[in-house]
Amino acid sequence: MTSNMQDYDAVRASFRWERPAKYNFAREVIDAWAARDPNKLALHWVDDYGHEAKRTFADISVRSQQLARALTNLGVSRGDTVIVILGRQIAWWETVSACLRMGAVVSPGTTQLSAKDIAYRVQASRAVAVITDDVNAAKVDGVRHECLSLKAFLVVDVERPGWVNFEAALTGVKADFPAVDTRADEDALCYFTSGTTGYPKMTIHTHSYAIGHQITGRYWLDLRPEDLHWNISDTGWAKAAWSSYFGPWSQGAAMFVHHTGGFDVKRTLDLLARHPITTMCGAPTIYRMVVLQDLSTYKFPHLRHCVGAGEPLNPEVIEVWKRATGLVIRDGYGQTETVLLCGSFPCLPPRIGSMGKPSPGIDLDVVDDDGNVLPPDTEGNIAIRVKPERPQGLFKGYKGNPEQTESVFKGDWYFTGDRATKDKDGYFWFVGRADDVILSSGYRIGPFEVESALIEHPAVAESAVVASPDPTRGEVVKAFVILAPGYKGSDELVKELQEHVKSVTAPYKYPRKIEFVDSLPKTVSGKIRRVELRQKEWAEVR
Numbered sequence: 001m002t003s004n005m006q007d008y009d010a011v012r013a014s015f016r017w018e019r020p021a022k023y024n025f026a027r028e029v030i031d032a033w034a035a036r037d038p039n040k041l042a043l044h045w046v047d048d049y050g051h052e053a054k055r056t057f058a059d060i061s062v063r064s065q066q067l068a069r070a071l072t073n074l075g076v077s078r079g080d081t082v083i084v085i086l087g088r089q090i091a092w093w094e095t096v097s098a099c100l101r102m103g104a105v106v107s108p109g110t111t112q113l114s115a116k117d118i119a120y121r122v123q124a125s126r127a128v129a130v131i132t133d134d135v136n137a138a139k140v141d142g143v144r145h146e147c148l149s150l151k152a153f154l155v156v157d158v159e160r161p162g163w164v165n166f167e168a169a170l171t172g173v174k175a176d177f178p179a180v181d182t183r184a185d186e187d188a189l190c191y192f193t194s195g196t197t198g199y200p201k202m203t204i205h206t207h208s209y210a211i212g213h214q215i216t217g218r219y220w221l222d223l224r225p226e227d228l229h230w231n232i233s234d235t236g237w238a239k240a241a242w243s244s245y246f247g248p249w250s251q252g253a254a255m256f257v258h259h260t261g262g263f264d265v266k267r268t269l270d271l272l273a274r275h276p277i278t279t280m281c282g283a284p285t286i287y288r289m290v291v292l293q294d295l296s297t298y299k300f301p302h303l304r305h306c307v308g309a310g311e312p313l314n315p316e317v318i319e320v321w322k323r324a325t326g327l328v329i330r331d332g333y334g335q336t337e338t339v340l341l342c343g344s345f346p347c348l349p350p351r352i353g354s355m356g357k358p359s360p361g362i363d364l365d366v367v368d369d370d371g372n373v374l375p376p377d378t379e380g381n382i383a384i385r386v387k388p389e390r391p392q393g394l395f396k397g398y399k400g401n402p403e404q405t406e407s408v409f410k411g412d413w414y415f416t417g418d419r420a421t422k423d424k425d426g427y428f429w430f431v432g433r434a435d436d437v438i439l440s441s442g443y444r445i446g447p448f449e450v451e452s453a454l455i456e457h458p459a460v461a462e463s464a465v466v467a468s469p470d471p472t473r474g475e476v477v478k479a480f481v482i483l484a485p486g487y488k489g490s491d492e493l494v495k496e497l498q499e500h501v502k503s504v505t506a507p508y509k510y511p512r513k514i515e516f517v518d519s520l521p522k523t524v525s526g527k528i529r530r531v532e533l534r535q536k537e538w539a540e541v542r
Helices: 008-014 023-037 057-073 090-102 115-125 133-140 166-170 207-219 238-250 263-272 284-290 315-325 400-408 447-455 489-504 530-541
Strands: 041-047 052-054 081-085 105-108 129-132 152-155 185-195 201-204 230-231 254-257 277-284 306-307 329-334 340-344 364-367 380-385 415-423 428-433 437-440 443-445 460-472 474-483 513-518
Touching: 008 428, 023 057, 023 207, 041 057, 041 090, 041 152, 052 057, 052 090, 057 090, 057 166, 057 513, 081 090, 090 105, 105 263, 115 133, 115 513, 129 166, 129 207, 152 513, 185 207, 185 238, 185 340, 201 380, 207 329, 207 340, 230 238, 230 263, 230 329, 238 277, 263 284, 277 284, 277 428, 284 306, 284 315, 284 460, 315 329, 315 447, 400 415, 437 474, 443 447, 447 460, 447 474, 447 489, 460 530, 489 513, 513 530
Parallel strands: 041 254, 081 105, 081 129, 105 185, 129 152, 230 254, 230 277, 277 306, 306 329, 474 513
Antiparallel strands: 041 052, 185 201, 329 340, 364 380, 380 415, 415 428, 437 443, 460 474
8 A cells, every 4th residue: 555645855845734714623624524424434442341332423523513512501612721631531532522613722631630730720721611530520629629710510421429421411412513613823722741840831722733733644644534543642642632633533534542441562462453453653662562572473464554753762662563563663753832743754765763854844954052954963953944934733832921932932943842963865863852961071962872772672671861960971871771571680780781782872872870660750641751860860969
C-alpha cells in the first residue's frame, strides 16, 4: 500500500493551509462523515473484561447533539470551559465532540489528577462544568467549596448524590443541536501543560487547531477511511487530540480504544495481534516495554504503519521492532502548543534517531537566540516562523499569562524551548530541552544521546540522564537506570554500562555516576521529568 505522501518535496512546495473564517469540527468532520455513510465506523472499543462496543460517526453525531443540548439545559453556554476527566470511556469522545459542537471550551485532564490539581484547574479556567467518573467525582466533592464557578456536575457509569448521571442526562433529549457557527480563531481547547517550574500553564487552542491536525492524520499517521488506528495514550494528554481524535477522524479512520485500569504489555500485544489494527501510535515508554518481550511469538497481520511521539525514540528500540515486524517506527515531534511540526514521514528514507523533516505548512528551523538561522550541524533552538502568517494549529497563547506568551515569541519566530541540529539534507536531530543540556568541562552533552546508548545494553529497560554537580568539571553526567528483568545492580554492572556508553558514543559523554532505581518521575503524559531528578542532584550544593 502506498503512502498518502509520495513525494515529500513536492507536497511541501505545493501545500497551502485552508484558512476559513468559520470552522467547527463537529460539523465539518463528524456530521459530514455521518451524512456520507451512516454506517461508517468511528470507534471500536474494548475493555479488560471482554466487553466490546462499536460506534459509527452517526452515533457520535447524535450523542454529541444530545449532550450539547443537555449541557445547555444545565447552564453551560458558548465560551464556557468544561473540565473533562475521563479515561478511555466512550463518553470522552462524545463529550469532546459535544463541547466543540456547542462552542464550549473543552479542557481534558488525566484521571491521575489530585483533588488539589482539579481545584487549581477549575479556578484558573473558571470552569462551569465538570464531567468525570466516580473516583474523580469524589475528588471534586472534596474541593467543591473551592470551585465556586462550577454549576454542572456530570458523572459516568454510576449514580452519585449531588451529581447528574451522564446517561440519565441524555435520556429523552432530542438530537437537535446543529454545530454552532464558531469562528476559526475562537477558543476551543484548554490544555494544562506540565511545566518544569510553577503551576501548569493554560495552553489555548482555537477551532482551527483541528485543521492543523489534518497534516498529522493524513501525512504522519498516513490514515485512510478504511484504517483502524490505535493510539496508546492517556486521554488527558494533548497527544490524544493528535492521534485519538482530530488526526484519525479528519481522515475518516476509525479509532481502536482499549479502556484499561493499567498498561499491561502482554495484553497490549495480544490485542494488537487479535484485532484488525492497521496503524499504531505509542509513546517511547510503550515501545521500550514492548521490545523487552519475545516478539517472535506474536503476529500482527494487519499492522502496516507505526509511529512514536512524546520524546525521541532510541535507535535500538526502533531496530528491535523492525527486526520483529518489518516496520520502522516513524518518529514525530510537536508540543502541547502545536500540531505535528516534524516527522519521519513514510515516504522519507528513515534516518534512525532523527526526528525527520518539517511538516507541510510548517516553516521549521534551527536558530540562535536572536532568531538567525544556523548552518547545518550546528546546535540551536527549534523554532517556527510565524510571520508573515502563522501556521494552522499553533496555540493562541497561555491564558492569563501574557508575559509567558510573549517570552516564547521572538521576532518572526515561536521558540519551542527544545534544541536540535539540522543536517545538510534537512533532517532534524533532537538534542534536548534547552534546560536539560549538560555542560561538563566545556562540552555540551544532550541527555538523549546518553540514554540511547544505555538502552542498547540488554540490562537497561529505561534510563534518565541529568547533570550532577562536580567540583572539577562543573557538571558530570548522571544516569538513573531501571534494569531489565533478570538483572541486579552492582558495581560491576556500573562499570560495564560506563564502558558500553564509551564504546558507542563519545567517551566524554559516559555517565560518571549511575544510580539504579525502580521507577522514574514522569509527567501525566509519560515524559520523564528530568528536572525533578536534576533538582535532587543539586539540592545539597544550593
